[in-house]
Amino acid sequence: MGIDCYEHIVHLDDQKILIYHNITPEKYFEDENIKKYIRMGLKQAADYRKYVNYCIADSNYNRQQLIHMGYSCRIDVMPVHISLDRFNHVNAKEQIIKEYSKTTNFIFVGRVVWNKRQDDVIRSFAVYNRYYDRNSKLLIIGDLGIDVYVNSLKSLVTIYQLQDNVVFTGKVSEEELKAFYQTADFFSVYE
Known part of the structure; x- marks a missing residue:
């Protein structure tokens, strides 16, 4: 800017x-x-x-x-370094850990905007979900900034019949984010 x-x-x-x-x-x-x-x-x-x-x-x-x-x-x-030290004194939200402890979880953390290409993440996840693990979840965690893009992602989820497998959380608290990190099996980064 x-x-x-x-x-x-x-x-x-x-x-x-x-x-x-x-x-x-x-x-x-x-x-x-x-x-x-x-x-x-x-x-x-x-x-x-x-x-x-x-x-x-x-x-x-x-x-x-x-x-x-x-x-x-x-x-x-110099790639962005994500320090998890900020969670040392944060209690993870138990409800999230319980809800996602029995699934294979992919997470994407960041703003939901076109240039971060969550559409590619959904497409890749759809292949994994269909051919390897129907019980897997994709958790897209972050600000749902641009309605047009979010709606296009939700349409993509519907096309791939992933309504029960893809979750858009919106912004979350530190307690919730720590729990999502703890339940994650795979992390998706863009670029």
Whole structure:
């Protein structure tokens, strides 16, 4: 996303490092103000190559985006690290553990948006469910942000006859998330 103080930042005398996690394309949003800041962010990200000394991208895909924008400085890839330490003092919700303890569970944790490709996750899960384990579950955990996309995913679930196997939880508490992690047999990540 773009920032209003960009001109101030680029003219600071300090060396600059960019940690790039990409900018979600504006076509995935309806709010015009968000779209404005996405366009601003893309323009600023491309311009920033003139001021930055080093970049870290969280995936090779994002590294390639920076190269495509004209970055010539060193760009290292450092995948996002998910620390489970935050759950050390959280009690897992027992109801979830009981409900999902007898199934093989796939989980996807993250915003439900087009660029995260939950549709591909559902298609892959459909193959596993059909040919290997009819008792398996896919738990899509996270903000159900864009109604049009969520509805298309639910239609896909219906097409594959997975209504009893795919669960959209929406946002969950830390206690619920810990329980989902504890019951997971497979984790799905995008990119």
